[in-house]
Amino acid sequence: MLELKGLSKHFGGVRAVDGLDLRVPRGEVFGLIGPNGSGKSTVVNLVCGLFPVTAGEVLLRDEDITGLASHVRVARGVTRTFQNIRLFGQLSVWQNLWVAQNSTEHRSEGFLRRWLGGPGRAREEIDRILEFSDLSGKRDELAGNLAFGEQRRLELARAVVAKPALLLLDEPAAGMNAEEIDQLDARIRKLKQDGLTTLLIEHHMELVMAVTDRIAVLNFGQKIAEGTPDEVQTNPLVQQAYLGVAEAA
Amino acid sequence: MDDHLIGIVSNIGVISFVALSAYLLLLTGEISFGQQAFFAIGAYTSGIVTAMWQLPFALGLGAGAATGAAAALLVGLPTLRLHGLQFAIATLAFAEAVRILFELFRYQIVRDGELVGPNGIEGFRNIRYIFENDVSATEFMLIIYGLLGATLFGLFLLERSRLGTAFRMIGEDDLLAATQGVAVVPVKLTAACLAGTIAGLGGGLYAHLTTYVEPAIFDVMLGVHSLAYGLIGGLGTAFGPLLGVVIDIGLLESTRWFAGYRMIVFGGLVAVLLIVRPRGLLDEQLVHRIRRAVRRRPRPSPANDTVLGKELS
Numbered sequence: 001m002l003e004l005k006g007l008s009k010h011f012g013g014v015r016a017v018d019g020l021d022l023r024v025p026r027g028e029v030f031g032l033i034g035p036n037g038s039g040k041s042t043v044v045n046l047v048c049g050l051f052p053v054t055a056g057e058v059l060l061r062d063e064d065i066t067g068l069a070s071h072v073r074v075a076r077g078v079t080r081t082f083q084n085i086r087l088f089g090q091l092s093v094w095q096n097l098w099v100a101q102n103s104t105e106h107r108s109e110g111f112l113r114r115w116l117g118g119p120g121r122a123r124e125e126i127d128r129i130l131e132f133s134d135l136s137g138k139r140d141e142l143a144g145n146l147a148f149g150e151q152r153r154l155e156l157a158r159a160v161v162a163k164p165a166l167l168l169l170d171e172p173a174a175g176m177n178a179e180e181i182d183q184l185d186a187r188i189r190k191l192k193q194d195g196l197t198t199l200l201i202e203h204h205m206e207l208v209m210a211v212t213d214r215i216a217v218l219n220f221g222q223k224i225a226e227g228t229p230d231e232v233q234t235n236p237l238v239q240q241a242y243l244g245v246a247e248a249a
Numbered sequence: 250m251d252d253h254l255i256g257i258v259s260n261i262g263v264i265s266f267v268a269l270s271a272y273l274l275l276l277t278g279e280i281s282f283g284q285q286a287f288f289a290i291g292a293y294t295s296g297i298v299t300a301m302w303q304l305p306f307a308l309g310l311g312a313g314a315a316t317g318a319a320a321a322l323l324v325g326l327p328t329l330r331l332h333g334l335q336f337a338i339a340t341l342a343f344a345e346a347v348r349i350l351f352e353l354f355r356y357q358i359v360r361d362g363e364l365v366g367p368n369g370i371e372g373f374r375n376i377r378y379i380f381e382n383d384v385s386a387t388e389f390m391l392i393i394y395g396l397l398g399a400t401l402f403g404l405f406l407l408e409r410s411r412l413g414t415a416f417r418m419i420g421e422d423d424l425l426a427a428t429q430g431v432a433v434v435p436v437k438l439t440a441a442c443l444a445g446t447i448a449g450l451g452g453g454l455y456a457h458l459t460t461y462v463e464p465a466i467f468d469v470m471l472g473v474h475s476l477a478y479g480l481i482g483g484l485g486t487a488f489g490p491l492l493g494v495v496i497d498i499g500l501l502e503s504t505r506w507f508a509g510y511r512m513i514v515f516g517g518l519v520a521v522l523l524i525v526r527p528r529g530l531l532d533e534q535l536v537h538r539i540r541r542a543v544r545r546r547p548r549p550s551p552a553n554d555t556v557l558g559k560e561l562s
Contacts (some may be wrong), residue, residue, distance in 0.1 A: 048428055074430035086425045088418050090533040099414050100429045142537050162430065 001026040001197040002047065002166055007056035008221075009042050016042040018221035019056070024166070029188060029198045031208045031229075034218035035241055040201045041083060043218070044168045047199070048080045049073045060166065077165030081155040081172055083201075089144025093135060093154055096143050097126045100158045126161065132187070133157035149180055156187065166197050173204045185211055209233065217241065255386045257503045259458055261494050262393035266451020267471065268478035268490035269400065273444040275479050276413075277437050278420035280333075282472040283324070283340030286347040287317040287445040289467035291452025293351065293367060296462065299378040301358055301366050306378050310396075310453040317449015318442045320347075325441035329434060344472055351464040372463025376456050393454050400447060404487040407443075416440050477519050483531030492530060 002024040009017040017039040024030040032040050045051050047058055049070040058066045065073055079100075088096055130136045133153040138146060143154060152172065159167055169188075173181050181204060188198060188211045202208045208215065209229040217225040217232060219241040225232055232238055250258075270284040291313030298309035328339040357366035367373040379389050407413040415436050418426040423433050456462050478493030496518070501511045526532060 050424065050428070069432075070424075070427035071430045071432045074428065080428060082425075086422060088421050088425070090417060090421055091414065092537070095414055099411055099418060099431070140541060142534065158429070 001061060002199065003057075003059040003062070004043070004047075005057040005059065007043070007046060007058065008054045009039075009046055009051060010054045015221045017046065020218070020221070020223055022216055022223065022226075024197060024199055025214075026197055027192070027195055028213040029192050029200055029211050031212035031215035032199060032201045032218060033203075033205075033208055033215060033232075038218040038241075039221040040218055041170055042221075044080060044170045044199070044201060047166075048078055048168055074162060074164075077163075078168065079159040079162050079164040079166075080168035081159050081170055083171040083174060085148075085151045085155055087143040087146075087151055087154060087158070090142060092140050092142055093130070093146070094126060094139045096154060096158055097129060097161045101126065101161045129157045129161045132160075132190070134183070148175060152176065152180070152184075156184075160191065160196075164196065166199065167191065169198060169200045169202070171202055172200070173202055173207050176204075181207055250387065252386060255390050257499065259386070259390045259393055260503075261498050262390065262397050263451055263455045263458055264475075264478075264498060265397055265491050265494045266400070266447050266454070267475040268482075268494050269404065269487060270444040270448035270451070271472075271475040272479040272484065272487065272490040273404075273416070273440050273447070275476070275484055276416040276420050277440045278423065279329070279437070280337045280476060281340040281444075282337055282469060282476065283344035283347075284444060284448050284475050285467045285469070285471040286344035287321055287448035288452040288455065288471070289347060289351060289462070289464070290320050291317045291449030292456035292462045292467075293354075293373060293452075294449070295453030296373050296376040296456045297356070297366070299457070300373075300376045301356075301360070303360075306382070306457070309378070309457075310450060313453030313456075314446045314450040317445040317447075317452065319445075320449075321441045321445025322438065325438045325445075329437045329441060341469060341472070344467075344469065348464050348467050351467070370464060372461055372465075373456075374461040376460050376462070379457050380460070389458065393458070396450065396454065400450070401487055401491075408487070412436070412439065474515075477515070480529055481518060481522055483526075483529030483535070485528065485531045485533040485536030489529050489531040 002022070004020050004022040007017055007020040007022075008015070020039075020043065022032075022043075032043060034040050042051070046053050049065075049068060049072075053066055056066075057064055060073075060076055060078065063076075065076060065078075068076070088099075091099070126139075127136070130139055133156060135150060135153055135157060138150060143151065146154065152175070156169075156172060159169075173184055176184065185207055188200070191198065192211075200208065200212060212229055214227065215229055215232045216223050217235070217238050224237045224241060225235045227235070267284055267288050270287065271281060274281045274284070294316040295309035295313035298304050298312045299306055324340070324343050328336055328343070331339055351367065352370045354367045355369050357364045357368060359365075363375070365375055378384075384392075404413075415426065415431045418429065418431055419433055419437060427433050474497065475490075478497065479490040480493070481496060482491060482493030483489030497515055501507045501514055507514050522529065
């Protein structure tokens, strides 16, 4: 589904991502882990097009999307959540989802219907997502007035409502308590059942080890290990990187 | 209604168009000090069409709106890639350039033994279409409010649409809007064109209401005011800027109580509101609460709140 070839991003002299090769197979939940500052979030930003790459290629379904703008990539089926919650606080929960829905599903409609049509359509779909995210009672609330946990759920709902092919989750469990993490775990599994490919960046190891099919470990912008959760857990390089015993790789 | 009152009410109606024009751009998060330029372009264009070419009034208004839109497109193409302060200064510079161009603009023809047309700094006199066609002041006021009502209705439909919602998204967080599939620059350009159209239409009405225009009217103070109307009245609904105009022109300019102190009161009002209500009197939160009350939807019962949501709030 997603393939990164020699992907690099340098900020001045800092090599945030340095020659990364990665293949995320269709239908898998792929984990990307690493110590703070190892370049994980930068990878997400490069895949969704927020930053231009310094070098390398981003391929989606074997098509090169490296030079495309963010909104075009959304249309191709790449959506994301943010590490720090970013919602439209002045719009209602429903509107947040409604506008995001525009991105892929309704491309085939004419400009007028797509942009000037009122909120009459696609209610069912949004209601289903609200149900899935346990937000049904909040549909008319302004997103800015939601509690933290609800905002987290809305972020995921918004990324999913566009019916993406590839979902990028940037630390979705940050700030969550155990029960919420269990719910998130269940949602990620449900989405996987529906055939969604997910790239999960997360610090919460229990979650990562539980839901992912494969994991890649980054350190200083380079991949130091890749494999199944079990393989990665027992890899001495990974343990070194996390404990900071020695210069890894 | 006496003539004085009709004059004030008409003036409020006409200025509302510039206020709505600035409001549309404020929704996308851009501060424009230049909407008065499109107002001026609309005023001159429609004046030329009716007073010089002797074409119907509707055509004059249409031409004013169209040139407003075209000018906004031309200006928007380079400037909408700028943000914040840079954009504000670019629009200010553009508007001043337009005003100075009108000071140099001479295009006069002889009509009924008289010279008619823009005459540089002297302005453009005798745009007398409504007098020549026996349109009374009251009728013209109704024309103004008919068009204002139509514009407002259009804006309400717009705000219900994805496009209008996209304006607000860009205003809140343009990077995030892009990751939701919004093509930021084209959508902003659409907003600028609509804003130019509305200002141009208002300019056409203004020229015919006052029968003459001169470049000095369209100085930066008009632009500052039109911005302030939205900021005072509120950015939650298109009624916000209208409320701002009513407060300024209806209350401060047209009554004797504030004579001589208008700018002091107005400036103070802006300053106070920016502190206590940064998004104006009718801000999004208030509009949201009003809408909810009007709909009388039952409030979500506490049972719908998850336990976790409550604990963390």
